[in-house]
Amino acid sequence: MNSSIKVRGERVDMLINDRVNSISNQGKNGDISDYIQIIPNSQSSFTPSEKPITIIKSFIQDRNTIKNMVKEMIGLIQNQYPAINQDQMLDRHKDIFYTVDYNPIFSDTKRIMLDILLGGNLDKFLFTSKIFKQLIEFYNINLRVDNVPIEYKSAPQVIYYPQGGGYFDWHSHPKLPTNYGMCLCLSEVSKVNSKSREISPQEISYASMNEGQMMFRDKDDIIISTDGLIDTGDLLIFDFGIDHCVSPCDVFKPLSFNGHGHWMAVHSLQKD
Numbered sequence: 001m002n003s004s005i006k007v008r009g010e011r012v013d014m015l016i017n018d019r020v021n022s023i024s025n026q027g028k029n030g031d032i033s034d035y036i037q038i039i040p041n042s043q044s045s046f047t048p049s050e051k052p053i054t055i056i057k058s059f060i061q062d063r064n065t066i067k068n069m070v071k072e073m074i075g076l077i078q079n080q081y082p083a084i085n086q087d088q089m090l091d092r093h094k095d096i097f098y099t100v101d102y103n104p105i106f107s108d109t110k111r112i113m114l115d116i117l118l119g120g121n122l123d124k125f126l127f128t129s130k131i132f133k134q135l136i137e138f139y140n141i142n143l144r145v146d147n148v149p150i151e152y153k154s155a156p157q158v159i160y161y162p163q164g165g166g167y168f169d170w171h172s173h174p175k176l177p178t179n180y181g182m183c184l185c186l187s188e189v190s191k192v193n194s195k196s197r198e199i200s201p202q203e204i205s206y207a208s209m210n211e212g213q214m215m216f217r218d219k220d221d222i223i224i225s226t227d228g229l230i231d232t233g234d235l236l237i238f239d240f241g242i243d244h245c246v247s248p249c250d251v252f253k254p255l256s257f258n259g260h261g262h263w264m265a266v267h268s269l270q271k272d
């Protein structure tokens with residue numbers, strides 16, 4: 001990856017304890033079956049349920065397409081410097097750019113991540129455009145409603161949470177009349193718990209990760225973690241108004257933007 005990535009925000013040598021504790025995990029654990037509907041694969045019919053979270057297993061079945069999409073995104077990062085929004089007038093609905101956030105002071109929501117906004121023409125990214133076409137088509141068929149304000153548009157985005165503590169703290173989004181977040185897992189999710197033993201180099205695949213997935217919190221402070229439920233190509237759909245976060249990725253590894261960690265393709269409706 002690009003060794004000249006500029007990191008915004010606090011100093012980079014954050015102590016490992018800070019990373020371990022970066023998400024405030026207060027609350028009661030909830031029973032996932034009360035909150036999550038799991039659909040076996042993308043061929044199954046999808047009906048929004050009363051439950052705020054849906055996981056469609058193997059929404060994208062071809063892992064090579066996913067790997068190639070991550071390669072395209074790494075190529076994008078290597079070929080341009082990150083944008084600093086305050087200095088450049090960039091538009092997430094018209095431009096393609098990325099930022100690197102290290103707990104930026106201008107934001108209420110703490111996070112360590114690389115955020116790629118894909119509002120421009122995606123045609124030069126063959127695999128990325130293919131996957132977003134599928135995501136947007138699914139959204140339009142199953143989730144779109146008529147009374148969304150006109151300024152809200154589809155906003156393709158890829159987020160990379162690096163190994164060594166990449167995360168996104170608790171937040172929620174305007175619900176509009178109806179809005180859903182969609183997150184497609186692009187990483188190879190290891191079945192081996194990194195705390196139980198070292199992983200041999202042969203086991204490490206491209207853009208791999210162990211721990212760190214989305215968590216949700218309801219009005220009664222009940223927390224639902226999707227760790228262990230998500231695999232490569234799985235699509236997570238959630239009510240955009242519910243509190244959510246992404247728990248730290250593989251905190252016991254050194255923090256590094258080396259390609260390993262938690263990659264997700266995100267589709268939602270965004271105003272700006």
Ligand SMILES: [Fe+2]
Nearest residue numbers: 171172173244
């Ligand atoms: Fe979010």
